Amino acid sequence: MELRHLRYFVAVAEEGSLTVAAERRLHTSQPSLSRQIRDLEYEVGAPLLTRSVHGVELTLAGKAFLDHARLALSQVEAAREAARRAARPEKPAFGLGFLTGQEMDWLPEAMHVLRDQLPTVDVTVTSEYSPALAEALMRGRLDLAFMRRELDATDLVFRTVTKEPLLVVLPSDHRLAAGENVELQAIAGEPFINVSDTAPALHVVIDDYIRKSGLSITNAHQADNLAMAISLVASTRGFALMPRYALNFLPWSVVGRPVKGTPPTIDLVVGYHKANTSPTLGLFLSKLDTLIGRVANRSR
Template structure:
């Protein structure tokens, strides 16, 4: 039995389907089914009750799921701690950035590194805020620029600034020539939302903005990330709400229009694990 067997088992158990789990694991269903069958043979127990309509865990499978999750969590922690130790010895710093935020902050980061940390090797990671927060908890990176959320509990946060939200619209859209646009006007358009699992704080702000204005969206499309949202604006003429920093990423043909009245704001913070006391991180926090 190998760790991959445990990961496959947990994925199938959580997805409730071999087909869905295979998609998540980027494999094919027959191969995944064979791996689970090999695991059951090794254990000498049946983990899943299978039928043509549904699949469920057996009592043995439920017990094994709890233990498998624990083993995988400990294995991930061991990997993270080993990597962190290697970073300390190598004098390196692993920083995480929200997509696009590095364009705003990289100059400041490099200035901090060049002042007192010119011997430190910088590694950068681009992920969504939930992914960055998870990586910080797992000690896979040293610090990250995130959108503060309840998932940040247990992390140290240094607030950097708040940004207003603005409408992103096609350059040839009638809104592009306006000085400001209202929630009522936006709600009548093909509105593009960003998936909650990838940008929960942004999504909650946008939903709250329309709820406060007491308007419902006429139609909406969900984008997985910022770049997909911008692509949908360009291709289908939709509109969306994004933080001000995103304007640096706008392709030709997409422009920013302020919101009428008081715009919602979104916070950006530098987060790090309080137990991470590597010299490189300590020095970085003193100069950033």
């Protein structure tokens, strides 16, 4: 009895047809498959299949044999995978996360920091909302993330990499778009697109800034992500306050202008779990200041 006999028998049992199993699963001829099944039945010493107008059906012996055949095939596959792992040990993994959009500025330099480790470490990159990144760090699915300072993530350590000023984002043909900056009072009465709870840290910064401005600004819409906010600005002819990195994504129909006066800022941080002992994480953190400097120099 050979492994191919087991594979052929399982395929026929699952398809319920010698012809279908031969053509779709095994890519062999039906007469050849029939001979293989007969050889298997000879080895077992009992008929495993019966033919009917509906195809083939398992005998009682066939039903008993099927579970064992599947188990044997799965054990063979497990043995093969174990041998492969032993022959080629898996690389250690390093999970790197980014607040969606930030990877454009920070991923190239992050990979530069890790370039010497890339032959020996599997680096995976994730783009997500900041709260989702915090959860992934807490659960050990990520090692480090460029994110916001999430207050509920008490087991995470945060290090500031930059303070991003918020810009006024408005339609490119808006009456204030031609200026170098925008005075909030001049636009306060127009539709305001705020962020939703998918960005709690940014929501707090925006609400606090509007409250301190003393202006009467009410939300016309809430956007779950950057693309939605940009779309709402263009379609409603309203305005939004967005971190500077949004400039990387603005279409021709929308522009960003600095806030006149002292703009509000929001921290971009790297976060990691305080119990994470990954050597790759330690290396990354040791080179963080160099990374920050390279990004700052490139953006000048």
